[in-house]
Amino acid sequence: MNASTFLNIQGLSRRFSARSGVGEVSLAVGRGQFVVLLGPSGCGKSTTLRLIAGLETPDAGSIEIDGRDVTALPPSDRSLSMVFQSYALFPHLDVAENIVFGLKVRGVARAERRRRLDEALAVTGLEGLEDRKPAKLSGGQRQRVALARAIVAGHPLCLMDEPLSNLDAQLRHSVRQDIRALQKRLGMTVIYVTHDQTEAMSMADVVVLMRDGRIEQVASPADIYERPATTFAAGFIGSPPMAMLPADLLGAADLPGAGAAADLVFGIRGEDISLRRPGEGRLAARVLGQEFLGAETFVNLEVAGAARLTARVPGRVDTGQGEHVSLDWPREATHWFERASGRRFALPSSPIDPPRGSPAVVRPAKGY
Amino acid sequence: MTHMVKQERRRAALYGWMLLSPALVLFTTFVFAPTVATLWQSLFSAGTRRRPPAFVGLDNYADLIADPVFWRVVGNNLLYTGIAVPASIALALGMALWANARIPARAFVRVAYFTPAMLPMIAAANLWLFFYTPGFGPLAALGLGSVNWLGQPETALWAVTVVAVWKEAGFFMVFYLAALQTIPPDLREAAQIEGAGRWTYTRRVVLPLLMPTTLFVLVNALINSVRLIDQLFILTKGGPDNASKLILYWMWELAFSYFDAPRAAAMTVLVLMVLCLVAVVQFTLIDRRAHYR
Known part of the structure; x- marks a missing residue:
């Protein structure tokens, strides 16, 4: 824990049953960071958020916000705000009343309330809608009201529980940027829960990947993409997902120096794969089909042992179904994992081995 | 083309009337026709075999208003309504909030609260007759013998009012309970995070959201306070000295004890008018303040 740690979670546990809840979660979040809790549904990310909010009581562990132990404090005393997935706007109150609800409850003077309301309305672009009831707003506007309510009190910590999941895809994209800009501008620390890796990758300073109530990996979006710590992280992040292949598919030359092939699996990002004529690459494969997406093409492939993977090739490729090809990739683009534990296998420093038959490696721009 | 549109429209209209007709027939036979007949009858004198009923205009109404019992009964009913309606609504709301909270044996509490509503009023009245019996009932055991x-x-x-409140509150509680369950739990959590305590949350969020239910319950309670007087037949028969006589019971007496049908009819018309007025006022005034989702 360093000096700039703002939120510090230690050994936090809350079990609803043997399979659900969170167990032994520890996390340190710096001041002003945008942290995304990412994971499949039921992984405990929402529970973690609710524990931080104080809406759930932990079985064990502690939560510190700004150096203050808040584990036993009620939500209102934790100086945080929250944006709910449903927005949780009060349907009988108009926009202005919804936003200043908390200020009113806390007895902030009328003039001050007015000033902060105007500020929040301006920041979220809701001017002119003060008198509308939530039922008379569009989804995006409701979302902004929820956001305005969260920032109006000026709490340094803001929790967001899948705030974009009720918006359509186009709006989601612009709101993502708005939220990020707002967070930077106000210097808020944000804990953001989502199951959408696009949101996580595009917004986060730090991604916390969760699975089965535990933290799988904590890293920057780039790190988690380039150096996934586990097979789960590798498979969850990135589209198409990274497929795990048994190491014995590769020739001995391609194996990492130490470790038996039987104990290892490996994966390659789709965009690192290039298709070559049979025999020219590292791995023989058969084309199952392809999806043309405009800027790129997903080529679905089958390798020996009925394992499948998808290559992500720029532009258009002309491969026929059933065609035999050979896959090639830069050697350092191979992600090695231990078969039993799923953990990343640390490569012993090895001599540089330029990929066969390909020019200097230029990694294509990453898409998620 | 226009011909076909017209025909189509006529067909839709026909379906509308067909769907409406069962209710229309029933209401006409059992509500509208009797209402008009009552109004008609209230304008005639009581006929005997020798003297057929004669048109007397508003004489029956003038007679009623001149009768001190009329004022006694109206006063009684106003007091009865004024106490029973707010008391049963408040009690219903309290019970619903309690039965909606996370408490042990919640289902049991709900059933217990609802039991009075399931009993026939006559049975409830007999029960309370026992409670009220001097020197014998449970009240006597409390030292009020x-x-x-x-x-x-x-x-x-x-005493009669208490029975009505006890009987009605459980019924209204069910409506409140249903309404409470439609309030998303997110709202409570949002209010909690914004710093609202239980009381503030109830006052600023729950009660406004229950407003439509309150309106519905209020209309029903007001109507019941005129309509539901079965307990009088068991408990007091309006006595002593008309002290507990309510409007409907008096109407029944006028018609079937004194066989004064025209005055009973006149009284019925007056009550109907007042009830209609109350309903109109309620739906226009409170509707504006109630939030419907």
Whole structure:
């Protein structure tokens, strides 16, 4: 824990049953960071958020916000705000009343309330809608009201529980940027829960990947993409997902120096794969089909042992179904994992081995 | 083309009337026709075999208003309504909030609260007759044995009111309970995070959201306070000295004890008018303040 740690979670546990809840979660979040809790549904990310909010009581562990132990404090005393997935706007109150609800409850003077309301309305672009009831707003506007309510009190910590999941895809994209800009501008620390890796990758300073109530990996979006710590992280992040292949598919030359092939699996990002004529690459494969997406093409492939993977090739490729090809990739683009534990296998420093038959490696721009 | 549109429209209209007709027939036979007949009858004198009923205009109404019992009964009913309606609504709301909270044996609590509503009023009244029996019932065991609750003019109306509140509150609670369950739990959590305590949350969020239910319950409670007087037949028969007599019971007496049908009809018309007025006022005034999702 360093000096700039703002939120510090230690050994936090809350079990609803043997399979659900969170167990032994520890996390340190710096001041002003945008942290995304990412994971499949039921992984405990929402529970973690609710524990931080104080809406759930932990079985064990502690939560510190700004150096203050808040584990036993009620939500209102934790100086945080929250944006709910449903927005949780009060349907009988108009926009202005919804936003200043908390200020009113806390007895902030009328003039001050007015000033902060105007500020929040301006920041979220809701001017002119003060008198509308939530039922008379569009989804995006409701979302902004929820956001305005969260920032109006000026709490340094803001929790967001899948705030974009009720918006359509186009709006989601612009709101993502708005939220990020707002967070930077106000210097808020944000804990953001989502199951959408696009949101996580595009917004986060730090991604916390969760699975089965535990933290799988904590890293920057780039790190988690380039150096996934586990097979789960590798498979969850990135589209198409990274497929795990048994190491014995590769020739001995391609194996990492130490470790038996039987104990290892490996994966390659789709965009690192290039298709070559049979025999020219590292791995023989058969084309199952392809999806043309405009800027790129997903080529679905089958390798020996009925394992499948998808290559992500720029532009258009002309491969026929059933065609035999050979896959090639830069050697350092191979992600090695231990078969039993799923953990990343640390490569012993090895001599540089330029990929066969390909020019200097230029990694294509990453898409998620 | 226009011809076909017209025909199509006519067909839709026909379907509309067909769907409406069962209700229309039933209402006409059992509500509208009797109402008009009552209104008609209230304008004639009581006929005998020798003297056929004669048109007397508003004489029956003038007679009613001149009768001191009329004023006594109206006063009784106003007091009865004024106490029973707010009391049963408040009690219903309290019970619903309690039965909606996370408490042990919640289902049992709900059933217990609802039991009075399931009993026929006659049965409930008999039960309370036992409670009220001087020197014998449970009230006597509480040391109030010497009070003849039903037998003295000072307490008779109150005793009857208590039975009505006890009977009605459980029924209204069910509506509140249903309404409470439609309030998303997110709202409570949002309010909690914004710093609202339980009381603030109830006052600023729950009660406004229950407003439509309150309106519905209020209309029903007001109507019931005129309509539901079965307990009088068991408990007091309106006595002593008309102290607990309510409008409907008096109407029944006029018609079937004194066989004064025209005055009973006149009284019925007056009550109908007042009830209609109350309903109109409620739906226009409170509707504006109630939030419907």
